[in-house]
Amino acid sequence: MADRRDLNQLGLNAGKKARLHRILHHHGLRNGTALFLPYDQGLEHGPRDFFANQEASDPHYVLRLAVDGHFNGIAIQIGLAEKFYWDYAGEVPLILKLNGKTDIPPSDHALSPLHAGVEDAVRLGADAVGYTLYVGTPAQSEDFAQYRQIRAEAQRAGMPLVVWAYPRGSAVGAKGGRSSFYAVDYAARTASELGADMVKVNFPHPEMRTGVPPSYDAEFSAQQAIDAVVRSANRTLLLVSGGERAGDQAMLDKARASIRAGATGLIFGRNVWQRGLAESLRFVERLHDVLSEAKPRAGATDPAR
């Protein structure tokens, strides 16, 4: 089992370290792992995502769920943050999601426009900001340009930057698809090269091999793949996302492999709130069980050698 990353060894400035310490050690299990609740699907997919559990349409309900479920943070867009976060300000960390888009137009030139900036996150008392980077999109130049601005502001404000690193665009489809080991591994590394403090990726699928570069066109187990992805992220903490709702056991397996690989945590939305409250909390408890197995980094070496 890989070691958890020690906040002293990540090259963080004081503000980022203070805020990540709060997220990882003052909330959730307080053991350096994280369970985040993403709640931007109302913009990204529209209200259809709430049909399975109509209560989840209410941001107040989901914030309450984040508090009661002892999540390490909730990720929401500026509009919901402005109107709903005050109610629970400080009770659960806020990750202000800075960009987002609807899924109505086609996504072959995917680009996620900004809706807010780091100064909004500071003002609202957020402990991190989130940015969706579409790795491999033909709109790479515009994407990197707006990302650069956010990265620089986050650095100056000591605000942790969580990158939703999503492979997208026709070239991605032709080289194995969005969730191939190749695409996810490249996405994690890209986030690291570009200065993300945390990166959110889908669980890698090593069996998606059609069109991938030769190095990835070989037999890899799921564990080998997620191990490599954590390595590619190096000092950028890795979060595995749940994606569409799937069977609980599959989710827990994915979670367990990720934690074993050294991931810092999970960011599960639909798999959590697309069911009734009691059931949601029970599932959260099982996720916490997985996170509680994480071992702190043993024999941590001095960052300065």
Place this chain on the structure above:
Amino acid sequence: MADRRDLNQLGLNAGKKARLHRILHHHGLRNGTALFLPYDQGLEHGPRDFFANQEASDPHYVLRLAVDGHFNGIAIQIGLAEKFYWDYAGEVPLILKLNGKTDIPPSDHALSPLHAGVEDAVRLGADAVGYTLYVGTPAQSEDFAQYRQIRAEAQRAGMPLVVWAYPRGSAVGAKGGRSSFYAVDYAARTASELGADMVKVNFPHPEMRTGVPPSYDAEFSAQQAIDAVVRSANRTLLLVSGGERAGDQAMLDKARASIRAGATGLIFGRNVWQRGLAESLRFVERLHDVLSEAKPRAGATDPAR
């Protein structure tokens, strides 16, 4: 016994509420009270304050004391914050003291110049900023002008503003002195009128009556005085400072009266660290005993629920 102030009822924006929630409910006794450790005496008085306990000359030692003593925050200047806070970032809230001065030149026109701004506090992950306002100084105009800038920035950044409200200047001396009930009461109200979120005052001395206005030239008990001061601060949370080292029992009596009056907490420096570590921690324990007697505001209604 007065009720503790409820954060939902203070007219705070989301960021200030989030940060005060962290200070008051994720640190110390987690019951809405606060015990702060001020450590700017090296600038305000010089190293002579460390002669009683040489270890206290080392900021690392004092930060460690703040962590181990479960303080709700430590107040330091920019220089120490830049070089020492990283070591414990997030483990104890940082109150970045924004202004300060040496006591070498005479203080008849007392003015405390700025050394840092709210953006530094944001960058370092601080949960509040501190500003020394010399209530009554002939340099009032410059003081208020630079204070105004800080207040506005703090409001924009959702950063709680703690005002060290200190009566100073020759006029103060002629009207009862720095610690008279009159001067302290006026200072608390001034901070409240000017938008402080917390105000730090000396414990009022109702017996200092020479030259005070008629209304204060009457018999008041210490408890009546501190009750009035808390009332003058209204939605600005009140902190009572320890000042020069004095007998422990006197300090505890002062603390008890303050808490009984509804003060939010204590900010004790020299009385804590001008002795050996074990003794410091024992005294902190006794202060915590006093704070633990504080009752949460009864019947507080949650406006958001």
Place this chain on the structure above:
Amino acid sequence: MADRRDLNQLGLNAGKKARLHRILHHHGLRNGTALFLPYDQGLEHGPRDFFANQEASDPHYVLRLAVDGHFNGIAIQIGLAEKFYWDYAGEVPLILKLNGKTDIPPSDHALSPLHAGVEDAVRLGADAVGYTLYVGTPAQSEDFAQYRQIRAEAQRAGMPLVVWAYPRGSAVGAKGGRSSFYAVDYAARTASELGADMVKVNFPHPEMRTGVPPSYDAEFSAQQAIDAVVRSANRTLLLVSGGERAGDQAMLDKARASIRAGATGLIFGRNVWQRGLAESLRFVERLHDVLSEAKPRAGATDPAR
């Protein structure tokens, strides 16, 4: 054998001269030559480049290699610089690579977007910045526009500007290809015309003649070609890049011809770290042997003495 360029004769301002002096005379062989380690392949090609030697996936390992191998500098992107350079700050010069892209989308309109600026390089204590200029790309206008900004900032900050001058785009393919003598020679001159202080080019291939202009459609030896490229770069110091891993002897021949031509140095990445540590260091030693043969400019007079 051509003479090394003397820093006093390059039209440099004080800051650029100071920083280049540090790179060329306080590191590596300290004889005015340079061996740089480029490490941006994780972004440019993805983690597949690390499959040959998994350790090389870890930026800390590669930084250590740069220090232990006595390199004159390491070229990395902002994300790795922020999180890893502190560990070895000052022990090996940092060349902050300012732009970069993934190779997922097609490169027919190649453009390398900015991720950082000269102010980041200053802040991190870098001794140079790197910029990839795609000479010949149809996106030339955008490329030159963002390059201009960087050039001007670098001039103001006294920061040496290293240009990765890479022929790219369909027109290049039709006129001899990326590594033809024609394309490399034109790229070197373009960097010089546009104010680069150092230029990184591939070794020119005079035998790639299909479609090149008549002047280049003749018999040239490899030595003649690299001699011409160094001449085209004039006061812009020339670095020859290693490119994909190839046989050691071929690399050493390339290196020797370059140094003989008057190139300032080599910038070899995959050929160095795509093997185990001991083997890497042995290869570096052989490269140093080549660089140690470089003669300082004969009869160079020191204007300041």
Place this chain on the structure above:
Amino acid sequence: MADRRDLNQLGLNAGKKARLHRILHHHGLRNGTALFLPYDQGLEHGPRDFFANQEASDPHYVLRLAVDGHFNGIAIQIGLAEKFYWDYAGEVPLILKLNGKTDIPPSDHALSPLHAGVEDAVRLGADAVGYTLYVGTPAQSEDFAQYRQIRAEAQRAGMPLVVWAYPRGSAVGAKGGRSSFYAVDYAARTASELGADMVKVNFPHPEMRTGVPPSYDAEFSAQQAIDAVVRSANRTLLLVSGGERAGDQAMLDKARASIRAGATGLIFGRNVWQRGLAESLRFVERLHDVLSEAKPRAGATDPAR
């Protein structure tokens, strides 16, 4: 013998660490100590300081002395830096002195106006900036205000900030004088509280006791005094200045006591260049002998605990 400070344990950002590493480990004895050559006396006192050795009037001569004497840096004003540093750019680190004044008008309200900014230091390739802070001056507010600007710029640029911490003004005279243990100790602490990375002080005189606070009105040896001053500076590296030319043996004793106390180094100007070249270099050699006795910090503890 006290330990040398380890650059990993000073709370420095990457740029400051890189530049201090260069100063302390790539120049002089390369053992973490420093010998600096200050050369701003032509402005501070006028050309009379050069009458003892006319050659010292020529900045080129003094820069050459800094190079040949293996100094760790030379501190000069903007005018000399603009016109003379290019000649030796990178050969000896430049400390750009940012403020300064003539000694013609009286100094009772001493204030040293700015002549350059951190951006000039960046542009010239300097490795540090210097600022004269007149601790105790009645012009404290203006001094602190312009200092604050420089401190913030230096932090953003990763540029080490060396503070000339000089007690000045009538209040200082009345409380023991400029070089009393009290005044020097307070000055060192003030620089530390306000974020200096290095502080230059005069050697403290514990026997100057007239008017000092009670804590300092006791018997202290010179060694005890300098020990305390180093402690007051804590993570701010301490430099002891030579002041007016005095006997060599007295200077060496002062140097030895400082190094024994854990000071990082010496900054000696007139004592060095107010004699012929050969004699200057001989004296430098004796200073280097003292610095070579400095022990690296033994058993350095991890900065993160």
Place this chain on the structure above:
Amino acid sequence: MADRRDLNQLGLNAGKKARLHRILHHHGLRNGTALFLPYDQGLEHGPRDFFANQEASDPHYVLRLAVDGHFNGIAIQIGLAEKFYWDYAGEVPLILKLNGKTDIPPSDHALSPLHAGVEDAVRLGADAVGYTLYVGTPAQSEDFAQYRQIRAEAQRAGMPLVVWAYPRGSAVGAKGGRSSFYAVDYAARTASELGADMVKVNFPHPEMRTGVPPSYDAEFSAQQAIDAVVRSANRTLLLVSGGERAGDQAMLDKARASIRAGATGLIFGRNVWQRGLAESLRFVERLHDVLSEAKPRAGATDPAR
């Protein structure tokens, strides 16, 4: 006889070198010396200075004199430059004097306020700017602050900066007076320390010794004094001003001693135009005779070759 300074050896950037080359090698004797015509007395003293030769009241007349007398430049204020320079633009170099004042109020706190900036000089096609610095004035802080701005702009614009370095203020009077060797020597050095490209001083009077520092309280010949002043200016080119009209022979002696000392030239106004045209031109011819005796720097090596 001292050597003329070579423009290649002054640490000038390209723009300053180009403009000084024009002044020194395309005008006047074209031998690297300079004869300037200052014409700001109408502001500094009022029209009384024109009573001796009423024609000199007309700027057009004086500009024509500058052209016909083959001066290397004329120094005028913004108002005259705006309205009169167009007539002879390019025929004689313009030195735009940027600050100036009337002599009506007392000058104990002398400060010369700005009337124009470097951008005006660029717009008008000037080849240099002039700034009056009152060395020793109690208004030193304001003076240095506005000077700093001009120096920085001139550096950025490649515009030579000529400093009128004038000792002024009560402290100067008490220490030997405005034209003492001590005061002039200090003024020349101050201009050099603060980055002037040329400095205009009065001829030093070593016999003014009342109140000067001990080093200056000795027997010095006029030649020794002016030799020292040129040395103090080092790479800042020295101009000797004529001051009030005096006997021609005295003026020529002063000029000869200055040139012998290595001064670059003379800046004579009232001694030139306070007489009829023909007589003015005859005197100019005699000054040119003196300047023609100046020897170019022997054995100067070209740094660029």
